[in-house]
Amino acid sequence: MQPAPETSPVMSQDQPHTMREEILINVTPQETRVATLENGMLQEIFVERVKNKGIVGNIYVGKVVRVLPGMQAAFVEIGLERTAFLHARDLRQRNDEDPQLQQMDTETCISSLITEGQDIVVQVVKDPLGTKGARLSGQISIPSRNLVYLPDSEYMGVSQRIQEAETRERLLESLNRLKEESGVIGGFIVRTAGETAQDEEIQSDMHFLVRVWEKVRSRRKENRVPSLLHASLPLAMRTVRDLVWQKVKKIRIDSRETFELVSGFALELMPDALERIEHYPGGRPIFDLYDVEEEIQRALQKRVPLKSGGYLIIDQTEAMTTVDVNTGSYVGVRNLEETIFKTNLEAAATLAHQMRVRNLGGIIIVDFIDMSVDDHKEQVMRTLERELTKDRTKTQVNNMSPLGLVEITRKRTSESLERLLTEACPACDGRGIQKTAETTCYEIFREILREARQFDAEKYLVVASQVVIDLLQEEESTGLADLQEFIRKSIHLKAEPTFHQEQYEVVLM
Numbered sequence: 001m002q003p004a005p006e007t008s009p010v011m012s013q014d015q016p017h018t019m020r021e022e023i024l025i026n027v028t029p030q031e032t033r034v035a036t037l038e039n040g041m042l043q044e045i046f047v048e049r050v051k052n053k054g055i056v057g058n059i060y061v062g063k064v065v066r067v068l069p070g071m072q073a074a075f076v077e078i079g080l081e082r083t084a085f086l087h088a089r090d091l092r093q094r095n096d097e098d099p100q101l102q103q104m105d106t107e108t109c110i111s112s113l114i115t116e117g118q119d120i121v122v123q124v125v126k127d128p129l130g131t132k133g134a135r136l137s138g139q140i141s142i143p144s145r146n147l148v149y150l151p152d153s154e155y156m157g158v159s160q161r162i163q164e165a166e167t168r169e170r171l172l173e174s175l176n177r178l179k180e181e182s183g184v185i186g187g188f189i190v191r192t193a194g195e196t197a198q199d200e201e202i203q204s205d206m207h208f209l210v211r212v213w214e215k216v217r218s219r220r221k222e223n224r225v226p227s228l229l230h231a232s233l234p235l236a237m238r239t240v241r242d243l244v245w246q247k248v249k250k251i252r253i254d255s256r257e258t259f260e261l262v263s264g265f266a267l268e269l270m271p272d273a274l275e276r277i278e279h280y281p282g283g284r285p286i287f288d289l290y291d292v293e294e295e296i297q298r299a300l301q302k303r304v305p306l307k308s309g310g311y312l313i314i315d316q317t318e319a320m321t322t323v324d325v326n327t328g329s330y331v332g333v334r335n336l337e338e339t340i341f342k343t344n345l346e347a348a349a350t351l352a353h354q355m356r357v358r359n360l361g362g363i364i365i366v367d368f369i370d371m372s373v374d375d376h377k378e379q380v381m382r383t384l385e386r387e388l389t390k391d392r393t394k395t396q397v398n399n400m401s402p403l404g405l406v407e408i409t410r411k412r413t414s415e416s417l418e419r420l421l422t423e424a425c426p427a428c429d430g431r432g433i434q435k436t437a438e439t440t441c442y443e444i445f446r447e448i449l450r451e452a453r454q455f456d457a458e459k460y461l462v463v464a465s466q467v468v469i470d471l472l473q474e475e476e477s478t479g480l481a482d483l484q485e486f487i488r489k490s491i492h493l494k495a496e497p498t499f500h501q502e503q504y505e506v507v508l509m
Contacts, residue, residue, distance in 0.1 A: 023243055024280075025236050025262075026287050027255035032235045035292045036243065042295040044356050044392075047420055048235035054414060055080075055124045057232030059140060059216055063225050064118045072110050075133070076122060079226040082133035086122060088113060090137040119225050121216075127414045130318065142209050142230075145241055145269050146194030146202055149209035150187035161192045171195070178203045184210055193242075237265050240273065251277050254286040299357050299417055306350055310343040314354065316418055320363040323351055327369065340369045341376040348380050352387030361393075361412025368404045381406070427500035435502045437471045440464065444472070445483055447506045452487040457508035459490040464504040469495040 024035045031049040035042055048054060062078035064086075072088040088110040114120060126135035142149045156175055158168045171190045178199060179188065184206055194202065212230065219229045233241065236258050240251065251273075253259040259279040266274045280286050287293045298304075304312040309329040315322045325347040327339060351366060371377050377400055384406070388395045391410070398407040414420075424430030435443075444462055451460065462472070472480055472493055484491050492509075 021249050022290075023239060023248060023251040024286050024290060024292065025239060025251065025253040025255075025258065026285070027236070027253065027258045032258075033287070034235055034239050034243075035287065035290070037290060037292075040290070041353075042290075042292055042357055043353070043390075044359075045292070045296060045299075045417060046235060046239075047417075054127050055134060055232070056127055056413060057124065057143075058228060059121065059123045059230040060228055061119060061121050061220055061223060061225050062136075064114050064116050064120060067111055067114060067116050069109055069111050074110060074114055076120065076136055077226050078122065078124075078134070078136070079228070080128065080134060082128060084122070084124070084134040084136045085132070086120075086136040086138065090125070090139060121220060121229070125413070129412070129415055130419070140213075142212055143191065143241070144205040144209050146191055146197045147205045147209060148189040148191060149206075149213065150189070151185075151213045153187040155187035155189070157187075158190045159192045159194075162190070162195050167195060174199055174202060178206060182206055186210070186213070236262050240266050240277070241269065248276060252280045252286060253277070254280045254282075256281075295357070296417070296421075299354070300422060304350060304354055306343065306346045308343060308346055310347065312347055312350060312354070314358070314360075316360070316416060320365055321360050323364065323366045325366070325368050337372060337376070340371055341373070341380070344368045344371065344376070344380045345383055348384040349387050352384060352391065355388075355395075355408075355410060356391055356393075358417045359414065360416055361410050361414075364408040364410060366406040366408065368400070368406065370404045427502060434500070437465075437467045437501055438476075440468050440502055440504060441471055441476050441479075444468075444504055444506065445479065447504075448483060448487065448491065451506055451508060452489065455508055457489065459492060459509045461492045461494060461507040461509055462504065463494045463496050463499070463507065465499040465501050466495040466497065467501060468504065469493050 021039060022037045024037065026033045026035075029050070031047060033048075034044075034046040036044045060078040062076040062084070064074050065077050065083055066075040068074065074086045075083040076086050078084050088108065091110070091113050120138065121140065122136040122138055123140050124134045125137045128134045139153075140151055142151070156172065156179070158171050158175075162168055162171070171194065175188055175190060182203065188206065188209075190197075190202070194205075197205075216229045219227075223229065232238070236253070240262050243251075251262075253262060256279055259277070263274060263277055266277055282289065285293070287296075302313055302315060304314060306312070306328070310325065310327045313324040313326070315324075325344060327343045347366075347368065354360070355364065368380060371380070381397070381400055385397055388397065388408075393413075394411040396409045400406050425432070428434045444464065448460055448462075451457070462469075464472075480491060
């Protein structure tokens with residue numbers, strides 16, 4: 001397996017031949033959002049904010065600050081808030097089909113490849129996620145419309161998504177011939193978009209990519225360490241380069257300025273796509289027009305309803321995402337096994353769609369409803385695998401366990417939609433639950449007892465939310481009176497509208 005081209009939400013892999021009837025680009029001064037639609041249904045949503053722009057694909061010159069032989073990894077300072085992570089296997093170009101190179105990658109100690117204090121040119125392959133720094137690679141790859149350039153490798157290849165043997169042979173022959181004629185140094189991979197590219201287009205891309213790399217090398221000599229040598233294209237440009245296929249009918253942009261920039265970019269690199277790019281001048285927001293805003297809001301909910309009446313519960317944690325399948329109100333028309341089978345079939349298709357929309361990554365554990373018929377289990381797994389083939393991002397599915405659990409891994413290159421658009425609740429610290437008002441009352445009683453043993457106050461003032469104060473004055477009034485008698489001090493109550501249900505203060509007066 002060769003290094004993928006830029007691994008951003010839009011460009012992590014070459015695209016499959018999936019019908020995407022329309023691509024919508026919504027632009028505001030603060031952010032750019034791209035939605036891909038298939039048969040009018042939202043398939044993917046990408047967000048790039050000015051204040052938190054993704055850096056996947058960026059090339060930096062950095063300094064190695066720490067080498068960890070035990071982890072076969074190093075930390076590299078590239079000028080970000082946190083040091084970035086570089087694994088030994090990402091330091092050099094590899095060919096996974098060559099056992100000798102595989103063994104070399106496994107056995108070669110990272111200490112023999114880099115040293116602390118060394119300057120190194122690296123490329124970001126994963127944005128910083130949560131508390132983790134960016135993931136780096138020493139395998140530089142620069143994509144264009146039809147090709148990916150590997151300046152440090154001599155590998156020549158064709159995207160695995162181009163499966164027709166005759167087409168692959170033709171493209172590889174053209175690629176090698178054009179490289180030899182041009183005298184270009186480095187390796188190239190034909191992207192899926194280059195399947196129908198003519199020799200002139202491939203050669204033009206070659207020269208363009210070499211010029212980009214020469215600029216990177218020249219900046220490397222001039223710039224201090226650490227520093228940025230090459231920035232990835234903005235989201236709107238990447239969309240045109242990576243997602244505009246012959247099967248895409250329209251790409252609509254609601255910003256005149258961005259429309260003109262994208263049109264100029266397309267005119268230079270892919271004039272055949274120019275007629276499909278249009279400006280949307282309507283007064284109604286473009287995402288509202290296609291119900292994308294509503295879909296985004298639904299994608300932030302844990303509960304996903306199924307048409308049959310069943311539902312999924314999707315819960316993201318730091319370690320993994322869990323998905324629970326439930327029959328809900330669906331009772332079927334025959335028997336319990338048939339009801340469960342139909343619910344699981346629908347859940348499999350819905351889950352694959354939700355994974356794309358929510359950009360779920362890492363380990364995903366699906367708890368299907370237990371089925372007793374082996375043929376039903378096989379059909380559910382086939383449905384899941386078939387639906388996952390529509391996903392651009394690499395996924396792997398393991399067999400269903402005896403308990404009905406299925407483990408899916410999906411390559412994670414950026415934050416999920418939930419992580420990008422939401423944050424931990426300050427009231428519950430991200431638990432998704434809160435203590436009952438009754439629990440808070442009893443905590444207040446215990447706190448007053450602690451304070452009474454340590455300090456000699458004349459009286460106490462309890463400041464809490466309205467619901468807690470109401471409970472203290474009504475149902476817990478007897479307990480409050482008993483406490484006052486026990487400590488022989490008066491306790492006063494005050495409601496604070498800004499306090500949440502778990503928040504309180506005991507003030508000594």
